[in-house]
Amino acid sequence: MRNTLLGAAVAGLLALPAMAQTVPEGYPASYKDTIAAAVKEGKVVVYSSTDAAQVRPLLDDFKTLYPNVTVEYNDLNSTELYNRFISEAAAGAGSGDVLWSSAMDLQIKLVNDGYAQAYESPELKALPQWSVWKNEAFGTTFEPVIFIYNKRLVPDGDVPKTHADLAKLLEAKAAEYKGKVTAYDPERSGVGYLFVTQDAAVSPGARDLFRAFGKSGIKLYTSAGAMLERVTSGEHLIGYNIFGSYALTRSKKDPNIGIVYPEDYTLVMSRVAFIPKAAKNPNAAKLFLDYVLSKRGQTLVANQAELFSIRDDVAGEATAKAVNAKLGDKVKPIKVGPELLSTLDQTKRLTFIKQWQQAMQGK
Amino acid sequence: MRTSFPRISVILVTALVVLAPLGLVFYQSFLDNPFFAPKIQFTLSAYEYVLTDEDFHSAFLNSLMIATGMTAIAVPLGGILAFLVVRTDLPGRRWLEPLLLLPVFLSPVVLAFGYVVAAGPVGFLSLPAEAWFGFVPWDIYSITGLVLVAGLTHVPHVYLYASSALRGVSSDLEEAARVGGAGPWRVAIDVSLPMVMPALLYAGVLVFFLGFELFGLPLVLGDPQGILVMSTYLYKLTNLLGTPSYQLMAVVVVALVFVTFPLVVLQRTLLRQAGKYVTMKGKGARQTPLKLGGWKWLALGLLALWLVATVVIPLAGIGLRSVVSSWGRGVTLADQLTLAHYRDLWEYPNLIRGILNTLGIGVIGGALSVACYTAVALAAHRWPSRWVRLLDFLVLVPRAMPGLVAGLAILWIFLFVPGLGYLKSTMISVWIAYSVVWLAYGMRLISSALLQVAPELEEGARVVGAGPHRVNLDVTIPLIRFGLLGSWLLIFMIFVREYSTGIYLLGPGTEVIGSLLVSLWGTGDIDLISALSVINVAMVGVGLLAALRLGVRLHG
Numbered sequence: 020m021r022n023t024l025l026g027a028a029v030a031g032l033l034a035l036p037a038m039a040q041t042v043p044e045g046y047p048a049s050y051k052d053t054i055a056a057a058v059k060e061g062k063v064v065v066y067s068s069t070d071a072a073q074v075r076p077l078l079d080d081f082k083t084l085y086p087n088v089t090v091e092y093n094d095l096n097s098t099e100l101y102n103r104f105i106s107e108a109a110a111g112a113g114s115g116d117v118l119w120s121s122a123m124d125l126q127i128k129l130v131n132d133g134y135a136q137a138y139e140s141p142e143l144k145a146l147p148q149w150s151v152w153k154n155e156a157f158g159t160t161f162e163p164v165i166f167i168y169n170k171r172l173v174p175d176g177d178v179p180k181t182h183a184d185l186a187k188l189l190e191a192k193a194a195e196y197k198g199k200v201t202a203y204d205p206e207r208s209g210v211g212y213l214f215v216t217q218d219a220a221v222s223p224g225a226r227d228l229f230r231a232f233g234k235s236g237i238k239l240y241t242s243a244g245a246m247l248e249r250v251t252s253g254e255h256l257i258g259y260n261i262f263g264s265y266a267l268t269r270s271k272k273d274p275n276i277g278i279v280y281p282e283d284y285t286l287v288m289s290r291v292a293f294i295p296k297a298a299k300n301p302n303a304a305k306l307f308l309d310y311v312l313s314k315r316g317q318t319l320v321a322n323q324a325e326l327f328s329i330r331d332d333v334a335g336e337a338t339a340k341a342v343n344a345k346l347g348d349k350v351k352p353i354k355v356g357p358e359l360l361s362t363l364d365q366t367k368r369l370t371f372i373k374q375w376q377q378a379m380q381g382k
Numbered sequence: 383m384r385t386s387f388p389r390i391s392v393i394l395v396t397a398l399v400v401l402a403p404l405g406l407v408f409y410q411s412f413l414d415n416p417f418f419a420p421k422i423q424f425t426l427s428a429y430e431y432v433l434t435d436e437d438f439h440s441a442f443l444n445s446l447m448i449a450t451g452m453t454a455i456a457v458p459l460g461g462i463l464a465f466l467v468v469r470t471d472l473p474g475r476r477w478l479e480p481l482l483l484l485p486v487f488l489s490p491v492v493l494a495f496g497y498v499v500a501a502g503p504v505g506f507l508s509l510p511a512e513a514w515f516g517f518v519p520w521d522i523y524s525i526t527g528l529v530l531v532a533g534l535t536h537v538p539h540v541y542l543y544a545s546s547a548l549r550g551v552s553s554d555l556e557e558a559a560r561v562g563g564a565g566p567w568r569v570a571i572d573v574s575l576p577m578v579m580p581a582l583l584y585a586g587v588l589v590f591f592l593g594f595e596l597f598g599l600p601l602v603l604g605d606p607q608g609i610l611v612m613s614t615y616l617y618k619l620t621n622l623l624g625t626p627s628y629q630l631m632a633v634v635v636v637a638l639v640f641v642t643f644p645l646v647v648l649q650r651t652l653l654r655q656a657g658k659y660v661t662m663k664g665k666g667a668r669q670t671p672l673k674l675g676g677w678k679w680l681a682l683g684l685l686a687l688w689l690v691a692t693v694v695i696p697l698a699g700i701g702l703r704s705v706v707s708s709w710g711r712g713v714t715l716a717d718q719l720t721l722a723h724y725r726d727l728w729e730y731p732n733l734i735r736g737i738l739n740t741l742g743i744g745v746i747g748g749a750l751s752v753a754c755y756t757a758v759a760l761a762a763h764r765w766p767s768r769w770v771r772l773l774d775f776l777v778l779v780p781r782a783m784p785g786l787v788a789g790l791a792i793l794w795i796f797l798f799v800p801g802l803g804y805l806k807s808t809m810i811s812v813w814i815a816y817s818v819v820w821l822a823y824g825m826r827l828i829s830s831a832l833l834q835v836a837p838e839l840e841e842g843a844r845v846v847g848a849g850p851h852r853v854n855l856d857v858t859i860p861l862i863r864f865g866l867l868g869s870w871l872l873i874f875m876i877f878v879r880e881y882s883t884g885i886y887l888l889g890p891g892t893e894v895i896g897s898l899l900v901s902l903w904g905t906g907d908i909d910l911i912s913a914l915s916v917i918n919v920a921m922v923g924v925g926l927l928a929a930l931r932l933g934v935r936l937h938g
Contacts, residue, residue, distance in 0.1 A: 072730050091889070091890045101625070128625065206621065240605050241601075253504045254502055362624065368623065
């Protein structure tokens with residue numbers, strides 16, 4: 020608390036000489052009013068499912084750009100973020116000014132339920148069409164959903180290049196890979212459910228792969244951390260449907276992690292951000308959202324936070340550009356839009372889970 | 383009765399603080415939508431769903447099994463260790479005591495993770511064992527492994543209750559038995575054990591509750607086999623329908639409350655005649671350590687074995703993890719050594735704030751909570767009344783709510799009760815949440831200390847004209863000061879370790895290590911997690927040593 024007060028006081032002092040902030044290049048001149056209003060608001064409250072540690076370069080740079088707007092960054096798990104937001108919204112109490120979460124379906128539900136305000140961001144034209152819905156929900160990243168494997172223990176010849184390879188490997192070397200493959204549990208993890216239903220929608224062979232998982236005694240987890248750690252240690256050998264961003268971060272620190280972008284198709288997820296209608300600091304929220312989507316922000320998203328930039332004009336390993344160059348039309352982005360609502364449909368959900376459970380028994 | 387008014391008001395305040403979140407959860411369990419939704423209907427469908435769900439049945443049975451198993455391990459072992467350390471001439475007991483308490487400092491997620499690194503399928507203990515036997519002779523992911531780990535790591539909870547009770551007991555009865563020719567074992571069973579029975583019973587009931595509420599250990603150790611317990615079943619429920627379904631979660635909490643109710647009744651029956659346990663009489667509590675003789679080495683061996691299994695192994699695991707960049711099969715650890723994780727830690731202001739806040743809520747928050755708990759315990763003290771029976775139940779109720787749900791319910795209170803909103807997202811709200819959730823815990827420690835104060839001491843003061851407040855201030859509180867100190871220590875440790883309650887109140891300025899660990903666990907930064915945990919352990923270890931020093935000085 021004291022930190023926030025202190026921050027506000029310091030920001031107040033800095034405001035005196037800084038005064039008028041320059042409008043970013045290519046933005047309409049009227050943007051200076053947004054900046055002025057944001058400076059008056061003084062802060063933006065961000066609810067995010069991304070670790071503060073991971074996006075710190077972004078937050079620091081935002082501070083350099085807008086020294087008079089403090090970012091209050093709340094880092095929560097995606098389910099908690101959703102719970103907290105709807106509770107606070109119902110109470111009419113202050114909540115986040117920007118909601119930024121990896122639970123794409125929950126974000127779309129909030130937008131669909133009318134919690135978001137429309138905003139014509141000056142960055143819109145730089146974004147792919149599939150990543151924006153109603154000018155309310157904005158995809159901010161381009162994170163491939165990938166395989167990981169343990170480089171020490173998986174021989175080169177075994178490394179699966181496609182989903183079908185993986186199914187074949189589990190059949191051909193059943194004994195070696197028994198209990199050695201890991202994935203999110205779609206019954207216990209929302210994002211795990213999202214990924215496997217996308218698999219089923221994109222690939223006709225998905226059911227066979229799931230059956231192969233079932234026969235191989237796949238180990239299912241609820242957290243990316245658990246899976247990454249257990250693949251690097253050799254407790255498991257291959258991880259399925261892992262966030263490319265977390266895997267890339269980890270592989271930079273630990274050369275034992277190998278990453279495969281499946282060549283038959285690679286799902287791409289995007290962290291969805293929106294500005295709530297009831298945002299107390301809507302102008303500061305716009306500044307933050309625009310910054311995250313801007314070339315400057317996305318360059319850090321790609322090269323410092325390793326969250327994969329969604330813009331075509333950002334270069335580096337963790338960018339849409341690089342992923343598209345590598346895979347071409349095999350890239351299957353999960354569209355930011357009302358289609359995601361069907362993953363929350365209860366009847367469909369229970370039906371899918373039942374099929375999944377059967378596949379887990381090898382049926 | 384003249385004293386009734388202040389007593390009743392304290393009990394009523396407690397009732398309000400406890401029942402508000404619980405009432406909300408009960409109410410929610412009968413609805414078809416979140417209670418704050420614009421359209422809600424009363425229905426029993428949530429009950430219908432949960433009670434006929436097979437996963438609920440298996441989760442309930444698993445929880446029951448784990449709670450029973452761990453109570454059966456923790457209570458006898460905790461009692462024996464307390465007796466050995468407090469009552470006998472066991473070599474090195476002074477410096478063993480802080481080690482005995484160590485498992486409590488570790489967030490169970492971290493503890494469990496330490497076990498994975500050390501004794502998991504490719505742990506640094508398992509790989510040599512595999513090379514030796516051809517297979518790994520243990521499986522920490524099985525339900526037996528889970529019970530064993532949970533039981534061993536909950537020994538300190540029992541130890542604290544038992545040792546605090548034993549400290550208040552004069553040793554003349556034990557000496558008399560020893561002089562009469564009884565061996566140390568016989569003395570322990572026939573003389574010491576009955577005297578600390580209330581403490582052990584309370585501890586047993588609480589460990590059983592904790593077993594039902596267990597979250598961190600099954601989250602990590604039960605994950606690979608998909609072993610569901612009540613708290614991880616809540617997770618599954620959340621995800622089942624896509625969006626969190628509060629009514630289903632509420633039903634699970636109601637079910638947990640129904641488990642606790644018969645236990646409270648049982649406990650009251652067992653303790654109906656608390657008078658027979660009075661041991662701190664109007665005579666000095668002189669203590670002479672019991673000579674163990676040749677038994678000494680066996681006792682030391684037992685203690686060492688427990689220490690290795692419960693402290694050394696997981697701590698070595700997490701400690702090792704914090705200084706290597708990789709581990710497991712095919713890794714030469716010596717090539718992986720690094721201090722980078724610690725250096726990284728200091729770059730993140732939110733983690734640093736988390737460390738400071740954790741210390742603050744432990745030391746200051748802990749002391750404030752003990753003060754509140756003492757006020758509540760004194761309100762019930764020596765007052766045979768229906769109000770007190772109500773209170774006995776009340777204090778146990780919040781513990782029945784898993785921390786995560788309690789945290790959410792408390793957030794709702796701050797949100798929907800007018801005038802409380804400004805407290806939300808301050809450390810005050812976190813403190814209130816912690817105090818409510820751990821009410822039973824602190825209260826039991828204080829009331830088992832109070833049970834040992836003989837009524838004649840207080841009556842004596844009253845006869846010479848002291849009012850009830852004066853009796854409390856000048857007689858009762860000074861007599862239970864060791865109990866209070868122990869209680870403060872316990873609460874300090876619990877608050878520092880707590881990880882699920884604060885999650886919904888987390889924000890800039892209210893970071894605590896526990897919530898940060900949970901948040902980091904989801905996305906995989908185990909480098910930071912392990913470094914943060916080691917710092918947490920070290921920090922609390924220093925705090926504990928300082929407090930023990932203080933305690934030792936108070937003894938003399």
